[in-house]
Amino acid sequence: MHRLVSAAVPLMAALAAFACAAVILVALGASPVDGFRAIFSGAFGSVDRLSVTAVRAAPLILVGAGISISFRASVINIGGEGQIIAGALLSTVVALAFPDLPRPVLLPMVLVAGLVGGGIWGAIPGALKAYASVNEILSTIMLNIVAVQFMNFMLRSPLIDPLEIERGTRIPQTERLSDNAALPTLIGGTRLHLGVVVAIVAAIGAYVLLWRTPLGFRLRAVGHSPDAARAAGIPVKRSIVTALALSGSLAGLAGAILVFGSEGQRMVTDGSAAGFTGSAGFNGIVAALFGGLHPLWTIPSAYVFGGLITGANHLQRVLQVPAALAVTLNGIVVMFVVSSSNVRERMSSLLQARSEFRESESTIASEEVVSS
Amino acid sequence: MAQDDDSPMLEMRGITKRFPGVLANDSIDLTVRSGEVHTLLGENGAGKSTLMKILFGLYQPDEGDIRLNGESVKIVSPSFAIEHGIGMIHQHFMLVPTLTVAENVALGTRSTRWPLTDPAVVSERVSEISERFGLAIDPSVEVWKLAVGERQRVEIIKALYREAKLLVLDEPTAVLTPQEVDEFFEILSGMRDSGHGLIFISHKLREVVAISDEITVLRNGRVTGHTTPGESDRHQLAELMVGREVSLAPDRPPVDVGEPRLVIKGLSATSDRGTLAIDNLNLEVRAGEVVGIAGVSGNGQRELAEVVAGLRPAKQGSVVQINGVDAVGAGARTTRQAGLAYVPEERMRDGAIGEFTVSENLVLIDHGSKQFSSRGLLRFAEIKRHCRQLVDQFKVKTPGLDTSTSTLSGGNIQKLILARELASGPTVLLAAQPTRGVDIGAAEYIHQQIIAQRNLGTAALVISEDLDELLAISDRIAVMFEGRIMGIVAAEIATREGLGLMMAGVAEGSPA
Numbered sequence A: 001m002h003r004l005v006s007a008a009v010p011l012m013a014a015l016a017a018f019a020c021a022a023v024i025l026v027a028l029g030a031s032p033v034d035g036f037r038a039i040f041s042g043a044f045g046s047v048d049r050l051s052v053t054a055v056r057a058a059p060l061i062l063v064g065a066g067i068s069i070s071f072r073a074s075v076i077n078i079g080g081e082g083q084i085i086a087g088a089l090l091s092t093v094v095a096l097a098f099p100d101l102p103r104p105v106l107l108p109m110v111l112v113a114g115l116v117g118g119g120i121w122g123a124i125p126g127a128l129k130a131y132a133s134v135n136e137i138l139s140t141i142m143l144n145i146v147a148v149q150f151m152n153f154m155l156r157s158p159l160i161d162p163l164e165i166e167r168g169t170r171i172p173q174t175e176r177l178s179d180n181a182a183l184p185t186l187i188g189g190t191r192l193h194l195g196v197v198v199a200i201v202a203a204i205g206a207y208v209l210l211w212r213t214p215l216g217f218r219l220r221a222v223g224h225s226p227d228a229a230r231a232a233g234i235p236v237k238r239s240i241v242t243a244l245a246l247s248g249s250l251a252g253l254a255g256a257i258l259v260f261g262s263e264g265q266r267m268v269t270d271g272s273a274a275g276f277t278g279s280a281g282f283n284g285i286v287a288a289l290f291g292g293l294h295p296l297w298t299i300p301s302a303y304v305f306g307g308l309i310t311g312a313n314h315l316q317r318v319l320q321v322p323a324a325l326a327v328t329l330n331g332i333v334v335m336f337v338v339s340s341s342n343v344r345e346r347m348s349s350l351l352q353a354r355s356e357f358r359e360s361e362s363t364i365a366s367e368e369v370v371s372s
Numbered sequence B: 001m002a003q004d005d006d007s008p009m010l011e012m013r014g015i016t017k018r019f020p021g022v023l024a025n026d027s028i029d030l031t032v033r034s035g036e037v038h039t040l041l042g043e044n045g046a047g048k049s050t051l052m053k054i055l056f057g058l059y060q061p062d063e064g065d066i067r068l069n070g071e072s073v074k075i076v077s078p079s080f081a082i083e084h085g086i087g088m089i090h091q092h093f094m095l096v097p098t099l100t101v102a103e104n105v106a107l108g109t110r111s112t113r114w115p116l117t118d119p120a121v122v123s124e125r126v127s128e129i130s131e132r133f134g135l136a137i138d139p140s141v142e143v144w145k146l147a148v149g150e151r152q153r154v155e156i157i158k159a160l161y162r163e164a165k166l167l168v169l170d171e172p173t174a175v176l177t178p179q180e181v182d183e184f185f186e187i188l189s190g191m192r193d194s195g196h197g198l199i200f201i202s203h204k205l206r207e208v209v210a211i212s213d214e215i216t217v218l219r220n221g222r223v224t225g226h227t228t229p230g231e232s233d234r235h236q237l238a239e240l241m242v243g244r245e246v247s248l249a250p251d252r253p254p255v256d257v258g259e260p261r262l263v264i265k266g267l268s269a270t271s272d273r274g275t276l277a278i279d280n281l282n283l284e285v286r287a288g289e290v291v292g293i294a295g296v297s298g299n300g301q302r303e304l305a306e307v308v309a310g311l312r313p314a315k316q317g318s319v320v321q322i323n324g325v326d327a328v329g330a331g332a333r334t335t336r337q338a339g340l341a342y343v344p345e346e347r348m349r350d351g352a353i354g355e356f357t358v359s360e361n362l363v364l365i366d367h368g369s370k371q372f373s374s375r376g377l378l379r380f381a382e383i384k385r386h387c388r389q390l391v392d393q394f395k396v397k398t399p400g401l402d403t404s405t406s407t408l409s410g411g412n413i414q415k416l417i418l419a420r421e422l423a424s425g426p427t428v429l430l431a432a433q434p435t436r437g438v439d440i441g442a443a444e445y446i447h448q449q450i451i452a453q454r455n456l457g458t459a460a461l462v463i464s465e466d467l468d469e470l471l472a473i474s475d476r477i478a479v480m481f482e483g484r485i486m487g488i489v490a491a492e493i494a495t496r497e498g499l500g501l502m503m504a505g506v507a508e509g510s511p512a
């Protein structure tokens, strides 16, 4: 019963979101039926579209799996954007520094560099929270801004392609990175590359970490009850740092995959975070929430979101609606899903008789709200 | 409520409630009349709280019928229950600490000047209620400033303010000091005299005998007996409840005491509010002895336990050593590695994680040991084997090892924590209120286990507000008052009266 509800609510949210989207399409003078058909065929309509969607989904899977880790430890990570950038930058630096290494060496190195870069960017707010009680929501958001500016600085001067200076065009981008760092394509003629496999493996790894290892056990313990964890001898502060570092490192890996799975095989900035990340740092959060903060469920949920993004882009081209519609659609779905994850929680806690010491309290609390 | 003078205030008939793997209530009948204190007595997991939650609309029964003043009702929610004059005092208070007493009481009720508030009217009614039932409370004081006993009174006022006629009190005395219990019983008597019906749950037979008019005994979800304090004394009640004879005082064979394992010298520490909670305290616990700490709660016992466990910092110059290892501010990992087992007072907060499964909580401390993990992965088969053994050995009543711990009954959670702590093979055992909320059969078992540890050479420090418990299991009893040890007496020569005097701050025995 309660399983059913927790599955049905996000689907209902998606339906409600589509109803809103239909209204907007009509207002723009387009047929909703055609619109949805365009979205669907753009997302899942052919092998090619399926693989584009998969490539779009890969960073969402990674960010989402990372978010699942931090949320399980009761740490909220809104810093995916910054962590993606940090991972991308470090992996780019590594690729620039060792362009001649053979692929079996260089490719793992740049991926690890992505993990490390994002991990460091995640560990900073983790340490601030653990040791200076700085709210991680604020610090992760701030660090997003810092990361963007740092990326712009790096790509405008130290890492800029020397050709850009020579020509005087000064486009903020690196030179073409070593082909030995490129993520190989899996199916000829499509965009499907190894990064998708890496993302899925990492999500499975996140699952194993959370539920099969002593480390994950500790993170979950800290997430549920820092007091009980502390009394049991679990290092609470260190666990908080670890959770954010792990979460950040998966986002950082996404950053590396964005660079080395890109067609240009280089890192470019248009000055904004979204210009590089495609907002994967935020959409990954939604994918994780949609997947119930479970790393494995994040995989299909990220795929659906990837489909929404590619589908909306397709819609824009086919129906000639404004580009902003793609972003709006995405926003609507996000809004419904995020609010529904609250609804879902509330509904399942109503259905599932919960703890002796919490259930009665929350029920009473909501009763009082209702009756006041 | 339609008043029908012949029918009892509450009749529950054939109430049955099933949970996955558990028959929590099996066709239970309960009748409560106005002007009576009706006690529910039963082992941990017998189904008392479940029955009360059904009455308060928190659970729906699978079968059965509830009548209020002769009228059949379906209690669909707590607000329905409140509307029909049922109040429930939860063990965990639901008060907003930053609001005043009056504001807390008014919360969730409709003001007479809606949508504006009417603080004067509320305050007046609160004062009226507190006066009528002797619940001395200032309506304008903020709740965080109140002691536990006072907060409970606020909860009672809340229920009376909502015009509750039938009040459910699920283990209300577990958190009260003996003095507070006496005052609490006076309040209950006052309510009884004014025609309220009271349902009382407690594992302390002394209290049950003192306050009850009627006693219904539950076992395994069924009513197994009905009696009154006049008919049954404490021993008979214990037998009715557990189904066998219970020894209220376990055997304590003489043991040679060894070297000091827990050494506390010149310990001073502050409370959370920054006041001095422990004031230059000295104490030694040797291998093979149980030292009991008696005292009215709030005299530094909680802080003492936390400092010894390594969880609370102490003032410069304080010495606390566990087998020679410094414990002050060292963290629980260090103290546990030094040989400490720690049963915290607040079991729900510090002792177990409600959302974790039974087996996860049983390996909460040792999950990273070689026994339970290898090459970075948890060894589930071994964890399962170990946990099954502990659950059997300590008779933790649970449908399975993967059951969420929060669904266990209160006493069974305490048993789970004790099983984990005692199984770790400690050389120093620190237990705060080890049998709070635990039924007498289980308390007997826990006492036996603590003494078995002592016989093996463990140094045990037991903090308790239950003097009977301390007299039964301790070799020496130290009384704490205002952060100091007032005196230490050998258990053989200790008396309730003598300890009571010291607890009130009157020095006796050997000064610390």
Ligand SMILES: Nc1ncnc2c1ncn2[C@@H]1O[C@H](COP(=O)(O)OP(=O)(O)OP(=O)(O)O)[C@@H](O)[C@H]1O
Pocket (backbone or CB within 6 Å): A353, A354, A355, A356, B019, B020, B022, B023, B024, B042, B043, B044, B045, B046, B047, B048, B049, B050, B051, B397, B398, B399, B407, B408, B409, B410, B411, B412, B437, B439
């Ligand atoms: N929400 C729930 N889900 C599953 N099982 C439950 C739930 N609540 C209670 N139980 C089970 O029902 C049985 C009765 O529990 P209950 O809390 O009523 O016991 P109790 O008599 O109050 O015990 P205690 O004296 O320890 O408080 C227990 O076996 C418990 O595990």
Ligand SMILES: [Mg+2]
Pocket (backbone or CB within 6 Å): B048, B049, B050, B170, B409, B410
């Ligand atoms: Mg109970």
